[in-house]
Amino acid sequence: MTPHTPAQGSTIIRVCTGSGCAMNGSLEVADAFEAAIAQAGANDSVRVVRTGCHGLCGSGPIVIVAPDGVFYPKVTLDRVTRIVERLLADGGYVSEFLFRPAEDAEPIVHYADVPFNAAQQRIVLRRCGVVDPEDIDDALALGAYDGLRKALETLDPDSLIEQVKASGLRGRGGAGFLTGQKWRFTRDAPGEVKYVICNADEGDPGAFMDRSIIEGDPHGVLEGMAIAAYAIGAHEGYVYVRAEYPLAVKRLRIAIAQAEEKGLLGEDILGSGFCFGVKVREGAGAFVCGEETALIASIEGKRGLPKVRPPFPATSGLWGKPTCINNVETLANIAWIVVEGAEAYASIGTSDSKGTKIFALTGKVRYSGLVEVPMGMTVRDLVYGIGGGCAEGRDCKAVQIGGPSGGCLPFELLDTRIEYEALTKVGAIVGSGGMVVVDHETCMVDFARYFLTFTQEESCGKCAPCRIGTKRMLEIVTRITEGEGQEGDIEKLEKLARDVKSASLCGLGQTAPNPVLTTIHYFREEYEEHIRSRYCRAGACTALSHYVIDAGLCKGCAVCKKHCPVGAIWGELKQPHTISAERCIKCGACVEHCPFNAIKRV
Amino acid sequence: MTDQCTCGDAHATSRVGLTPIEPVLERYADDPGGLIPVLQETQKLYGYLPKEALRAIAEARCIPFSSVYGVATFYSQFHLRQRGDKVVRVCHGTACHVLGAPEVTRAVVEELGIKIGETTEDLAFTLESVACVGCCGLAPVMLVDGQTYGQLDIVKARRIAATLREEVAAERGAASSLANEGDPA
Numbered sequence: 159m160t161p162h163t164p165a166q167g168s169t170i171i172r173v174c175t176g177s178g179c180a181m182n183g184s185l186e187v188a189d190a191f192e193a194a195i196a197q198a199g200a201n202d203s204v205r206v207v208r209t210g211c212h213g214l215c216g217s218g219p220i221v222i223v224a225p226d227g228v229f230y231p232k233v234t235l236d237r238v239t240r241i242v243e244r245l246l247a248d249g250g251y252v253s254e255f256l257f258r259p260a261e262d263a264e265p266i267v268h269y270a271d272v273p274f275n276a277a278q279q280r281i282v283l284r285r286c287g288v289v290d291p292e293d294i295d296d297a298l299a300l301g302a303y304d305g306l307r308k309a310l311e312t313l314d315p316d317s318l319i320e321q322v323k324a325s326g327l328r329g330r331g332g333a334g335f336l337t338g339q340k341w342r343f344t345r346d347a348p349g350e351v352k353y354v355i356c357n358a359d360e361g362d363p364g365a366f367m368d369r370s371i372i373e374g375d376p377h378g379v380l381e382g383m384a385i386a387a388y389a390i391g392a393h394e395g396y397v398y399v400r401a402e403y404p405l406a407v408k409r410l411r412i413a414i415a416q417a418e419e420k421g422l423l424g425e426d427i428l429g430s431g432f433c434f435g436v437k438v439r440e441g442a443g444a445f446v447c448g449e450e451t452a453l454i455a456s457i458e459g460k461r462g463l464p465k466v467r468p469p470f471p472a473t474s475g476l477w478g479k480p481t482c483i484n485n486v487e488t489l490a491n492i493a494w495i496v497v498e499g500a501e502a503y504a505s506i507g508t509s510d511s512k513g514t515k516i517f518a519l520t521g522k523v524r525y526s527g528l529v530e531v532p533m534g535m536t537v538r539d540l541v542y543g544i545g546g547g548c549a550e551g552r553d554c555k556a557v558q559i560g561g562p563s564g565g566c567l568p569f570e571l572l573d574t575r576i577e578y579e580a581l582t583k584v585g586a587i588v589g590s591g592g593m594v595v596v597d598h599e600t601c602m603v604d605f606a607r608y609f610l611t612f613t614q615e616e617s618c619g620k621c622a623p624c625r626i627g628t629k630r631m632l633e634i635v636t637r638i639t640e641g642e643g644q645e646g647d648i649e650k651l652e653k654l655a656r657d658v659k660s661a662s663l664c665g666l667g668q669t670a671p672n673p674v675l676t677t678i679h680y681f682r683e684e685y686e687e688h689i690r691s692r693y694c695r696a697g698a699c700t701a702l703s704h705y706v707i708d709a710g711l712c713k714g715c716a717v718c719k720k721h722c723p724v725g726a727i728w729g730e731l732k733q734p735h736t737i738s739a740e741r742c743i744k745c746g747a748c749v750e751h752c753p754f755n756a757i758k759r760v
Numbered sequence: 761m762t763d764q765c766t767c768g769d770a771h772a773t774s775r776v777g778l779t780p781i782e783p784v785l786e787r788y789a790d791d792p793g794g795l796i797p798v799l800q801e802t803q804k805l806y807g808y809l810p811k812e813a814l815r816a817i818a819e820a821r822c823i824p825f826s827s828v829y830g831v832a833t834f835y836s837q838f839h840l841r842q843r844g845d846k847v848v849r850v851c852h853g854t855a856c857h858v859l860g861a862p863e864v865t866r867a868v869v870e871e872l873g874i875k876i877g878e879t880t881e882d883l884a885f886t887l888e889s890v891a892c893v894g895c896c897g898l899a900p901v902m903l904v905d906g907q908t909y910g911q912l913d914i915v916k917a918r919r920i921a922a923t924l925r926e927e928v929a930a931e932r933g934a935a936s937s938l939a940n941e942g943d944p945a
């Protein structure tokens with residue numbers, strides 16, 4: 159499987175302009191490539207394409223040269239000229255700019271051969287990083303809207319729904335409900351007017367798959383929406399995008415305009431008589447709006463408060479009409495299923511979890527980025543095989559899956575398969591697909607506090623269990639991390655967590671205690687150490703740690719003394735220095751500056 | 761929100777002109793779900809949501825002021841107070857947290873002299889935290905207006921904050937000297 163086959167035979171320089179790479183300066187790099195090629199008078203034979211995310215975000219800006227797929231990571235402006243010169247001279251590559259898995263390792267020439275890509279299976283991301291997301295012709299050349307055409311020409315809505323059901327596709331937003339079933343409910347709901355909503359309110363910290371899909375291949379999402387609309391009998395759709403994603407909004411708007419111009423959205427699509435229009439709504443910054451009923455309230459112009467279900471949106475959603483809400487990744491799967499068939503899709507994955515899943519692999523991992531893997535792969539294969547293991551060759555301590563609604567898997571459980579049921583059994587969830595790797599420097603109590611802080615702040619306040627329960631839980635966890643923990647706190651947390659889970663109104667509250675519960679379950683001894691011994695083994699809890707200078711390593715260079723903002727370090731030149739625990743504000747500036755790694759946090 | 765509620769305040773004098781939002785109100789007049797886009801565009805025009813504008817929106821859309829205020833205070837992207845020239849947003853996403861966002865935040869807080877959520881008195885800086893900007897591969901990250909600074913540590917963060925302060929000072933210096941030049945006296 160090579161994700162980077164060229165659209166045409168000519169040479170194409172693909173520069174990633176996804177948010178990650180763009181923030182690293184890839185837009186300027188793309189301009190520089192264009193200028194260099196124009197200067198060489200090679201405009202006819204070489205094309206520069208600004209693509210969406212390639213996946214290996216930690217190595218951005220990423221440049222891939224087709225037809226061979228030569229891969230250049232971390233391309234800076236000063237490398238452009240040499241790459242172009244070599245390319246135009248004999249079609250070759252500059253080997254010193256190639257990717258190396260380690261400093262002294264042999265370079266890897268082709269992107270497909272990088273270990274990060276080897277085990278991936280790109281279905282949703284098949285055009286991501288290949289096409290120019292702002293040019294519909296690029297997408298059309300690689301099969302965009304073929305699924306919509308096939309559905310309109312050969313399938314009636316009922317058999318279309320049956321096909322999606324048979325594929326076994328489950329919602330990728332978190333809950334994992336069968337997509338075809340959701341469509342069936344919405345189609346069967348009485349009412350003339352129905353809506354399709356694409357949920358792109360990706361709020362989980364550490365998750366960026368939806369953003370990357372929209373930025374890299376917006377047409378894949380629009381096509382999925384149009385097919386869904388045809389299936390359920392809707393003529394109007396909304397994409398609700400998180401406000402923090404301006405590039406995604408921009409590309410989506412361009413894509414909608416281009417699709418309308420080509421007759422792929424709007425009136426009488428492809429001459430079939432079917433009409434479907436899409437509007438974009440930007441969120442205004444509320445995590446709870448990822449919950450479907452809150453999202454609907456937000457589109458209606460209200461405060462984003464969730465409602466009691468039933469009635470489910472499938473029967474009474476936007477403006478009280480039957481509404482089908484699907485996540486971005488879910489919708490981006492649809493066209494592939496229609497074109498390749500339900501059986502082909504169902505053959506990927508495991509018995510209860512079909513197809514592929516995209517994960518945002520981040521944290522203390524060597525290669526962070528966006529990965530799409532078949533369901534059923536083990537977490538270990540993903541973290542070690544694709545992600546290259548923990549940064550700096552350390553062992554990973556835990557993997558947090560599913561963001562603030564998910565849980566932490568300890569190292570011993572990394573052989574758990576990525577499946578809805580298997581992950582639920584160990585306390586985590588597939589969720590939206592955030593996967594954060596942590597090592598011994600992360601305190602699990604502090605990590606739980608981090609997630610709880612997030613959910614507590616984002617609790618909308620409508621129901622008491624979530625509003626008050628998460629607040630009380632946060633107070634307890636915080637006092638534990640501050641060395642004020644009391645005997646019985648762990649039990650109190652467990653009880654509160656159970657109450658909040660069972661009594662909260664929506665998914666936010668029902669899952670908010672998960673990070674606390676899983677860390678207590680797998681790392682109970684860390685909680686106990688904090689409470690009983692006032693000890694944080696990771697040295698992450700500021701109140702429980704202090705800095706010391708290793709006299710054996712200290713050369714007395716006084717760099718730390720110079721950088722200490724409060725004058726807490728003293729010592730004679732060329733003699734080991736000392737830190738005053740009373741004066742130290744634990745800012746860590748000394749650690750940053752010590753040339754001999756002599757200062758430790760203990 | 762510590763601003764005093766002055767619902768029905770007859771003495772409120774208009775501090776901002778309301779002409780700019782008229783076309784916005786017009787555009788969304790028939791859109792029943794248009795309140796949020798209207799507020800978003802209003803904020804783009806003023807940089808924040810002035811009270812007068814909120815009242816005008818309520819009136820034009822025939823909804824109670826309390827509803828407009830409710831929506832404006834529910835969503836974190838809406839601001840009821842004037843903001844700094846430069847908005848510094850430190851990412852507190854999971855990846856950033858694991859890779860040192862708390863230390864980076866402390867450094868920026870010290871350097872700018874304001875806490876998260878505050879604006880400097882001279883309206884030069886607003887400091888905010890953001891849940892996740894979605895470029896976790898570059899963690900820890902902070903955003904200053906459109907610009908992203910990635911793979912930060914304490915030293916880098918301090919240096920950036922210091923540079924920003926100099927930039928604002930220079931820009932303001934240039935602006936005031938320009939104004940002085942234009943002064944006939």
